[in-house]
Amino acid sequence: VSTTVVVIGAGPAGMTLATLLQHSGVPCVVLERRSREHVAQRQRAGIVETRAVRMFDSWGLADRVLGGIPYDGILEIRVDGCSHLVSDRDGSDGPVARLCPQQVLVQKLTETFLEGGGDLRFEAADVSLHDLTGDRATVSYRTPDGTPHALACDFVAGCDGDRGVSRTAVPDGVLTAHAFDHGIGWLTVLADAPPPAHPLLATGPHGFAAHFPRGPHASRYYLQCPPDDTPDDWPEQRVWDTLRTRLGDPALGSGPITDREVFRLRSLVHDPMRHGRLFLVGDAAHIVSPMGGKGMNLALYDADLLARAVRDFVRDGDDTALDTYSARCLRRVWNDQEFSHWLTRTLHDAGDADPFLRHLALARLDRLFHSPAAARAFAELMTGLDPSGGA
Numbered sequence: 240v241s242t243t244v245v246v247i248g249a250g251p252a253g254m255t256l257a258t259l260l261q262h263s264g265v266p267c268v269v270l271e272r273r274s275r276e277h278v279a280q281r282q283r284a285g286i287v288e289t290r291a292v293r294m295f296d297s298w299g300l301a302d303r304v305l306g307g308i309p310y311d312g313i314l315e316i317r318v319d320g321c322s323h324l325v326s327d328r329d330g331s332d333g334p335v336a337r338l339c340p341q342q343v344l345v346q347k348l349t350e351t352f353l354e355g356g357g358d359l360r361f362e363a364a365d366v367s368l369h370d371l372t373g374d375r376a377t378v379s380y381r382t383p384d385g386t387p388h389a390l391a392c393d394f395v396a397g398c399d400g401d402r403g404v405s406r407t408a409v410p411d412g413v414l415t416a417h418a419f420d421h422g423i424g425w426l427t428v429l430a431d432a433p434p435p436a437h438p439l440l441a442t443g444p445h446g447f448a449a450h451f452p453r454g455p456h457a458s459r460y461y462l463q464c465p466p467d468d469t470p471d472d473w474p475e476q477r478v479w480d481t482l483r484t485r486l487g488d489p490a491l492g493s494g495p496i497t498d499r500e501v502f503r504l505r506s507l508v509h510d511p512m513r514h515g516r517l518f519l520v521g522d523a524a525h526i527v528s529p530m531g532g533k534g535m536n537l538a539l540y541d542a543d544l545l546a547r548a549v550r551d552f553v554r555d556g557d558d559t560a561l562d563t564y565s566a567r568c569l570r571r572v573w574n575d576q577e578f579s580h581w582l583t584r585t586l587h588d589a590g591d592a593d594p595f596l597r598h599l600a601l602a603r604l605d606r607l608f609h610s611p612a613a614a615r616a617f618a619e620l621m622t623g624l625d626p627s628g629g630a
């Protein structure tokens with residue numbers, strides 16, 4: 240059996256790529272390790288940024304795959320209990336960002352792909368990649384009953400996240416991993432509790448906290464904590480008490496907690512994002528710490544570039560965009576890594592860092608709140624649009 244592209248992973252990267260390939264008339268097969276139900280309820284990101292909305296719009300797919308409501312672009316930053324509003328409005332025309340939880344985007348992409356006759360195989364076990372530098376690659380896997388299968392293809396898209404198999408199929412020494420550990424832990428909590436008026440980031444002497452909308456009656460919260468804490472260190476009452484203190488809001492509404500985990504803030508970039516017929520897409524190639532909300536949005540950007548590159552090759556025999564895929568993606572990845580790192584440092588240093596670093600961070604925030612030029616630069620980074628006009 241053969242196809243043009245085997246897509247490994249049915250998360251945001253894989254389902255965006257598969258849907259765009261289908262839209263371009265390029266045959267593909269998606270292999271996903273987990274069940275459809277499992278993938279459809281995995282909650283992480285909450286905002287599809289302006290650039291990504293315009294990307295789907297350029298394919299005529301924005302209304303089909305993006306539920307949710309337009310995001311008014313306002314972000315609240317609370318410093319020592321004092322509120323400041325910043326905006327992502329950068330003066331450009333076109334559709335704006337949407338409040339669209341990651342699982343809703345994945346569900347809608349999956350529906351769109353399947354309704355279009357797409358070939359999506361859930362619960363594919365033991366996926367492995369072969370002949371990545373040969374004339375044709377092969378991807379083998381097993382169905383849930385253990386039956387082995389193999390798919391020959393022109394290209395493999397590794398959309399299987401940071402812990403997938405695609406990247407491990409690349410021989411040692413081919414990829415360089417640039418890794419950074421911020422030395423910061425975050426407790427993240429999902430709760431059926433009232434969302435904030437605007438996404439909210441708060442910093443102060445008690446540390447960092449954040450509150451994001453995740454639907455009309457749901458919220459995600461973040462609390463800075465020692466990186467080695469476990470969720471058991473954070474019983475419900477401690478979570479709500481600490482949020483009320485750090486957000487400076489004694490009246491903060493609570494609700495049943497539906498998920499709670501602790502993770503380390505880390506950043507990782509693999510360079511290049513290609514090996515022979517294998518292209519790495521999204522988290523399989525790079526991890527961005529969650530501050531700034533870039534991880535999922537970068538995955539969508541990679542998928543768009545790869546879909547266009549494969550389409551050019553299949554339709555016109557033009558491999559230029561395949562050859563420049565990695566460099567074009569990485570330019571955007573480093574830009575967003577820098578934004579995420581800047582915001583992470585600024586909001587944590589403005590909290591409980593040593594006094595010199597604290598004053599530097601407060602000066603950066605003061606500039607953001609009072610300089611139109613600084614606010615404009617921030618808006619540009621939030622929308623994700625490329626001011627140089629590049630894709």
Ligand code: RFL
Pocket residue numbers: 247248249250251252253270271272273278283284285286341363366398399400401402403404427502520521522523529531532533534535536537538
């Ligand atoms: P995913 O979402 O990890 O999907 C990978 C898919 O591949 C499957 N898979 C395999 N399939 C077949 N064979 C194998 N061997 C396989 N191994 C894995 C998996 O089951 C899965 O279905 O990667 P993708 O598509 O690249 O998407 C990346 C995003 O999920 C990620 O960047 C974001 O969630 C990051 N992120 C956020 N991004 C934002 O843009 N804004 C946010 O507000 C935001 N919040 C977050 C986040 C990540 C978080 N975590 C994970 C720490 C909040 C949190 C808590």
